[in-house]
Amino acid sequence: MSKPVLTIWYNTRCPVCDDGIVRQKRRLIEAIKAGQIAFRDINAEPSALAGYGVSLEDIRRRLHAIDADGELLVGADVAIAVWLRTPGEGWLAALFGNRAALPLTRYAYDRFADLLYAWNRRKGRW
Template identity: 25%
Template sequence: MTTSDSSASTPRNSCTVYFDGACPICSKEIATYQKLKGGEQIKWIDASVCNEQELGTTLDRPAALARLHVRDASGNLVHGAAAFVEMWKHLPALSWITPLLSNRFALSILDLLYNFFLRVRPLWRKA
């Protein structure tokens, strides 16, 4: 699903990543992405502690905590596997694979895997 929200600012030609910083696995994964070349151009929003306004008008905290969301430079909001692919486009170490993963079939497989992870993730989430 894609929605647009011009109220959430995104660095030009980059994206904003909304993640659950209270999830230890999510935090470690995001920290890895932040250290990669290109990570400094991405706006990183920890949805577990940010101000509600930082989420924009088309994303609420429960949705942001439930799964990864990314807002592209145009303000379009994507979630799930599509959000990972959008984020990876901005990280040169991973951008090479995004053309292979941007098709409907690959995204469907990735979403199945991600949805499985989301079912077991509460076992690791901080109280």
Template identity: 30%
Template sequence: MKTDKVIAYYDGLCPFCVHEMKVYERRGQGRVVLHDVNGDIPDDVDRKAALDALWVRKADGELVTGWDAFISIWERSPGFGWLAALTRPALIKWPLDKIYRFLAPYRPRRKCADGACQIES
């Protein structure tokens, strides 16, 4: 299990995403830091792309997205290391990443009321 921290840039308006990320945050014991992309984000994080698929900033500053982002989180969350190891090989990771990116836009999202969730480009 890796002990360095990662920052997970996730969609805080997706109830499924929030629930899943909170599990990783809790299990990661400080090694998985959550950052909702519907608020302020760093200049090098593309909001639309981060809403389309999970992004993670690794400890060395590298940004990874899609299935690689999940692997980075699972490596730091006790009980999920086996999932990272199982899905890391390219032969397995590639199709899983394609399926994830195809399905992610169809996830449920809460609606914003009265401009409370106004997102700037």
């Protein structure tokens, strides 16, 4: 099997994150079966991205992914990369990932991620 085009690390202990990934997995079932996309639980591999200088807490705070070229994607850029590969969701990538919208998309994603991370910490979801 070839290397995935996109490997996404996420926090399964966050119910919002986990639900979102479960939804995407259902939509990407063929790409997952073909080995093109992989979803990985960072809690099972806490040092998986240490070589990129990324900590467990960084990944609990924001989605992280590695593309086929070995490049690190973070936050909104991961969401856009997933939308590009998800049937029927390319329009989301075009809307939120275009040159004009991308800075605002990243800002909004980061603020939401900060709130979600704080909520998970308060709830003790580690």
